[in-house]
Amino acid sequence: MILKTMWHNIRRSPYQAFTAVFIILQTFFVVSIFSFAVWGSAMIINYFESLPQVDVFFRNEAKQTEIDALKKQLEESGKTASIRFVSKEEALKIYREQNKDDPLLLELVTADILPSSFHISSVSINDLSSIADNLKKSLIVERVVFPKQVVSKLIEWTEVLRKVGIALVTFLVVDAILIMVIIVGIKISHKKEDIEIMRLIGATNWYIRWPFIFEGVLYGIVGAILGWGLALGALWYATPFLSTFLHEIPVFPIPPTFLFLVLGIEVLLAIVLGGISSFMAVIRYLK
Amino acid sequence: MTCMIKLDKVSKKYGTGVFALSEINFSVDKGEFVFLVGPTGSGKTTIFRLLIRDLLPSTGSITVADFDIVKLPHGKIPTLRKKIGFVFQDLKLLLDQTIFENIALSLEIAKVPKADIKKRVEEALEKVGIINHKDKFPIQLSGGELQRAAIARALVLSPDIVLADEPTGNLDLETSWEIVKLLESINEKGTTIIMATHNTEIVKNLSKRVIGLDKGRLVRDEPPSRKASGVK
Numbered sequence: 135m136i137l138k139t140m141w142h143n144i145r146r147s148p149y150q151a152f153t154a155v156f157i158i159l160q161t162f163f164v165v166s167i168f169s170f171a172v173w174g175s176a177m178i179i180n181y182f183e184s185l186p187q188v189d190v191f192f193r194n195e196a197k198q199t200e201i202d203a204l205k206k207q208l209e210e211s212g213k214t215a216s217i218r219f220v221s222k223e224e225a226l227k228i229y230r231e232q233n234k235d236d237p238l239l240l241e242l243v244t245a246d247i248l249p250s251s252f253h254i255s256s257v258s259i260n261d262l263s264s265i266a267d268n269l270k271k272s273l274i275v276e277r278v279v280f281p282k283q284v285v286s287k288l289i290e291w292t293e294v295l296r297k298v299g300i301a302l303v304t305f306l307v308v309d310a311i312l313i314m315v316i317i318v319g320i321k322i323s324h325k326k327e328d329i330e331i332m333r334l335i336g337a338t339n340w341y342i343r344w345p346f347i348f349e350g351v352l353y354g355i356v357g358a359i360l361g362w363g364l365a366l367g368a369l370w371y372a373t374p375f376l377s378t379f380l381h382e383i384p385v386f387p388i389p390p391t392f393l394f395l396v397l398g399i400e401v402l403l404a405i406v407l408g409g410i411s412s413f414m415a416v417i418r419y420l421k
Numbered sequence: 422m423t424c425m426i427k428l429d430k431v432s433k434k435y436g437t438g439v440f441a442l443s444e445i446n447f448s449v450d451k452g453e454f455v456f457l458v459g460p461t462g463s464g465k466t467t468i469f470r471l472l473i474r475d476l477l478p479s480t481g482s483i484t485v486a487d488f489d490i491v492k493l494p495h496g497k498i499p500t501l502r503k504k505i506g507f508v509f510q511d512l513k514l515l516l517d518q519t520i521f522e523n524i525a526l527s528l529e530i531a532k533v534p535k536a537d538i539k540k541r542v543e544e545a546l547e548k549v550g551i552i553n554h555k556d557k558f559p560i561q562l563s564g565g566e567l568q569r570a571a572i573a574r575a576l577v578l579s580p581d582i583v584l585a586d587e588p589t590g591n592l593d594l595e596t597s598w599e600i601v602k603l604l605e606s607i608n609e610k611g612t613t614i615i616m617a618t619h620n621t622e623i624v625k626n627l628s629k630r631v632i633g634l635d636k637g638r639l640v641r642d643e644p645p646s647r648k649a650s651g652v653k
Contacts, residue, residue, distance in 0.1 A: 146517065331513045334475065335574070336502035337530045 139345035140352065143321060150317050151353065157313045158357025158408070159364065161306040162400050166365030168299035169396045170388065174376075175292040177385045182288065188256065188266050188280040191249040196274035201250070204272055208254065211268075213261040218253045225250065232381075249276060307407060314353065314411030315418065318346055322419040329420070343416040347409060354408025358400040366393065423451040424484070425582055425613045426472065431481035433467055433637075441467040442637045445481070449615060451581070454608040456624050457617040459634035465617035466510065468634075469584050473505055474498050486581050503531050506575030506612075508585040512567055514559045514574075520546070521555040524574045531578055545573040549603060565596035572603060576612075583607060585616040589623065597623060 144151045192201060201219065208214050220228070225248040233239040256262050266280045322329070329342055369388070377386050426449040433442040442464045449455055457465050470476040471483055474490050483490035488501045514523050524542045533541065546552040549569040554562055562570065568588055575583050585604060589597035601616075601623050608614045618624065624631055633641035 142517075328515055331515060332526070332530065333499075334473065334502065334507065334509070334513065335527050335530060336499045338496075338499045341499075341530060 137345075137348065140348045143325070143345060143349055144352075147321055147324065150321060154314055154317045154350075154353040155357045155360065157310045158354055158404060159361040161303065161310045161407075162358040162361030162404065163364050164299075164306055164361075165303050165400060165403075166362045166396060167368070168295070168303065170365065170369055171295055172292065172299070173388060173392060174385045175288060175295060178380070178383050179288045179292065181383045188252075188254045188262055188269065188278060190252040190254065190269050190275055191277045191279070192251065192274050193276045194246075194249070196250070200274045201252075204269075204274065205252070208252075208265070208269075211265075213256055213265055215255040215257050217255075220251045220253060222246070222248050222250050310407060311411045311414070314350060314408065315415045318350055318412045318415035319419045321349070322346060322415065339420065343420055346416050346420075347412045350408040350412025350415070351405050352408070354404030354406075354411075355401055357408075358404035359397070362397045362400055424448050425451045425453075425486055426615070427482075427484045428468070428471075429482045431471065431478045431483060433464075433471065433476065434479040440637050442471075442478075445634075445637075445639050447632055447639065447642055449613060451613055452608070452611050454605065454614045454629045455616070456627075456629050456631045457615055457634065458619060458621075458624055458631055459640075460619060462636075463634040464637040465634060466586055467637075469507070469586050469615075469617065472582075472584060473502055473507060499530075503527075503578055504580055504582065506578065506580040506583040508568070508571045508575045508583065508588050510586040510590060510617075512559075512571045514567065514570060516559050519556050519558055520551065520562070520570045520573075523559070523570065524577050527574055527577050541577055542573075545577040546570075548576065548607075549573045564592050565599065568592060568596075568600050569603070572600070572607075576607060580612065582613045582615070585614065587617055587619070589618060589620055594622065601627065 205217055205219065208217055222245040226243065226245040229243055229248060230240055254265060256265055262280045266278045269275050269278045332342055373386055380386075428445050428447055431442055431445040432440060434440050445464075445468070457468065459465055467476065471478055471490065472485050474493055477491065485501065486504050488497070488504075490501075493501060514520075515526070518526070521542055524545055525538050528538045528541055543552060543555070546555050549572050551562075551566050551569045551573070554566055554570075559567055559570070572583075572585070572588070575585070583604070588600050588604070592600065597620060604614055604616060605627070628645045630645055631641065631643045632639065633643075
């Protein structure tokens with residue numbers, strides 16, 4: 135009976151039902167996108183954290199003999215597993231390979247402006263800091279990049295992303311609750327006469343309230359599933375571009391278990407959100 | 422005789438200061454048929470609203486089928502209302518539901534098992550003679566048929582008491598008689614009936630107890646008259 139009345143209420147005001155679902159959809163679309171982004175960031179951070187590698191870029195004036203001496207010194211330290219020298223020409227080759235589809239970028243760059251470099255793998259990830267600190271002291275070294283820096287930068291960005299996400303989602307959730315309260319309130323007002331009749335023939339308060347609460351929960355569930363589906367569609371659409379952009383960083387494919395975990399959590403949240411909104415409305419409008 | 426309804430020194434004063442009822446005393450026994458008569462605004466509907474606890478009296482006490490209306494906890498009001506069949510003056514049928522659904526609603530509210538609902542609704546519609554209209558919407562029915570639908574809803578839970586507020590109010594004389602005869606046949610099976618009306622023709626022609634109200638005061642309480650013809 136509750137479900138029948140709920141379905142009846144929805145059919146009687148489809149535009150209000152659509153608005154309610156749409157507002158929930160927006161919220162959960164944003165929640166899904168941020169969940170995927172935070173997952174991606176975590177994967178990128180993991181990738182860099184697992185790389186026991188230091189990249190050393192030499193100054194233009196560095197001579198090959200000085201570079202060789204530095205290589206020898208590093209090998210003797212016993213902390214390095216391998217050292218690969220990348221000359222300016224090789225760097226250009228790599229650059230060309232990476233940007234083969236963009237002739238404009240290829241035209242602008244020559245071997246002169248690309249630095250030669252060392253790609254050093256350490257025996258242990260714990261040695262990266264000391265290797266990097268030693269290299270920074272060398273006069274022929276322009277810049278040292280090692281995962282710790284990348285990782286700390288990424289963690290910083292992920293933190294910003296998380297904070298922006300939480301703020302935006304909080305804003306949208308409050309927005310969704312308020313709009314849902316208004317929509318359910320309007321529906322209650324429209325059914326005022328019917329509610330009065332039901333009361334006069336013996337309906338309890340909860341008999342009248344439950345269909346509205348279930349209605350809110352249903353809007354929540356449908357909105358969450360659609361929002362998640364839309365975000366999944368956007369992710370699918372952007373996957374080729376993102377895969378190229380992230381190159382060898384193994385973010386894709388995102389495992390289905392994670393995607394369904396997000397869906398499950400979102401549906402639970404939606405049930406709470408829809409339930410709370412409609413509960414607030416029935417308490418407010420059905421005294 | 423078992424007393425079904427008892428009003429003891431009942432007064433109802435509205436917020437505006439107007440007395441809708443003043444010091445009303447009467448009781449109705451089980452199985453009685455009572456006409457509640459009086460001009461518009463005399464307090465007939467107020468009495469009905471008090472009996473289903475839609476209103477509380479300002480003073481006095483009311484007992485309906487062992488329920489003390491004044492002391493009745495809010496949560497027990499639905500239980501009381503399920504024991505009283507009410508035929509509203511404005512019918513109060515849900516316009517977007519079929520006649521069948523309107524009547525089934527009372528049973529659904531009373532948590533009657535789904536399997537029994539169809540049978541009981543059809544029995545009630547059969548009793549009031551509109552079984553052929555069960556799938557129609559209220560807008561598709563005539564005034565008399567709507568009144569019968571409202572009576573069917575009031576009867577479907579087999580209540581001990583039926584309150585009918587001006588059930589013949591907007592009907593022609595012939596249809597009015599059909600409705601009254603229907604209520605009389607229900608009364609013959611033991612249901613207590615109070616029918617509010619200002620149709621003097623019907624009251625005069627039926628040998629029933631008459632309680633008269635005027636400006637919120639009880640002005641007459643006459644036992645069934647032997648002179649009444651009973652059938653029109």
